[in-house]
Amino acid sequence: MLESVKQLLSDHGSGGLFSALSIFPKATKFEAQDEEEKIVLLLRPHFATNIWWIILGLLMSVVPQFWIYIPVVSLLPENYLLVLTLFWYALTLTFVFERFLMWFFSVNIVTDERVIDVDFYGLLFKHVGVASINKIEDVNYYQKGIMGAAFNFGDVLIQTAAEIPEFVFNKVPNPEKVVKVLSELIAEEEREAIDGRVR
Numbered sequence: 001m002l003e004s005v006k007q008l009l010s011d012h013g014s015g016g017l018f019s020a021l022s023i024f025p026k027a028t029k030f031e032a033q034d035e036e037e038k039i040v041l042l043l044r045p046h047f048a049t050n051i052w053w054i055i056l057g058l059l060m061s062v063v064p065q066f067w068i069y070i071p072v073v074s075l076l077p078e079n080y081l082l083v084l085t086l087f088w089y090a091l092t093l094t095f096v097f098e099r100f101l102m103w104f105f106s107v108n109i110v111t112d113e114r115v116i117d118v119d120f121y122g123l124l125f126k127h128v129g130v131a132s133i134n135k136i137e138d139v140n141y142y143q144k145g146i147m148g149a150a151f152n153f154g155d156v157l158i159q160t161a162a163e164i165p166e167f168v169f170n171k172v173p174n175p176e177k178v179v180k181v182l183s184e185l186i187a188e189e190e191r192e193a194i195d196g197r198v199r
Contacts, residue, residue, distance in 0.1 A: 018104070020044045020153075021173040030109060030116065041110040041181060045171040046153035050103055057096040064088055098123060108156075108169040110178075112185060115158060117167045131162040133189045139182045141175035158182070 022028070022042040030039075064085045067073045076084065102120045109116040115136070117129040136158055143154035154175035158167040172178055 018047075020046050033111075034113065037114075038112045039109060040112060040185065041108075041178065043108040043110070043169055043172045043178065044106065045103060046151055046173045048147060048151040048153065049171050050099070053096070053099040057092060057099075060092040060095065061089070106170075108167075108172065110182065110185070112188075115167060115182070117169065129164045129167055131158070131160040131164060131167065133182075133185050134193070135160045135162040136182065136186055137161055139179050139186075141179050143175065156182075 016022070020043065023040070025039055025042045028039055028042055033039075067081060067085070073081070073084065101123065105118065105126075106120045107118050109118070112133070114130055114132045117127075119127045121127070138159040139156065141154050141156045143149055143152075148154050148171070151173075152175075153171050153173050156169040156172055156175050156178050158169070159165065160167065169175075169178065
């Protein structure tokens with residue numbers, strides 16, 4: 001099994017811990033994973049989608065250098081200015097850390113049996129959607145904008161006959177390849193059903 005999928009992915013490296021596209025990740029497990037279930041793809045939004053908050057974090061980190069040019073702030077006593085600066089850096093670090101965690105933990109997992117979409121919204125709320133491969137009816141992708149074309153990322157749209165009718169893998173790398181892998185997994189699942197090899 002999965003030989004055709006391995007051939008499709010043979011020109012890609014396996015990816016590391018912070019990779020947006022990890023192929024057959026060995027050290028990755030998830031809740032409710034079956035013993036024989038194999039993770040084929042672990043996807044995150046392309047790293048280029050983080051550029052805006054990285055730049056904003058860098059700009060926020062230099063703001064205290066300009067306190068003296070802000071009339072209200074420049075009049076504060078020195079110890080108040082120190083507290084304000086510490087508060088500002090704590091706020092900046094919190095913003096950067098939260099954005100990183102939201103990127104890192106918002107993942108899409110494709111196994112040989114199902115697709116799982118985990119979306120984090122802030123630090124206190126997450127949404128998890130799951131659908132079996134045999135419930136997938138249609139898979140498409142689209143790229144939009146200069147960034148998507150330049151860095152080769154896009155949205156993969158998965159329509160299912162499951163309780164959640166639609167999954168969107170947002171801004172994932174190589175969306176065309178992801179669609180091909182999903183199509184191959186669907187075909188493999190159909191072959192298993194015909195041969196009576198369904199788990």
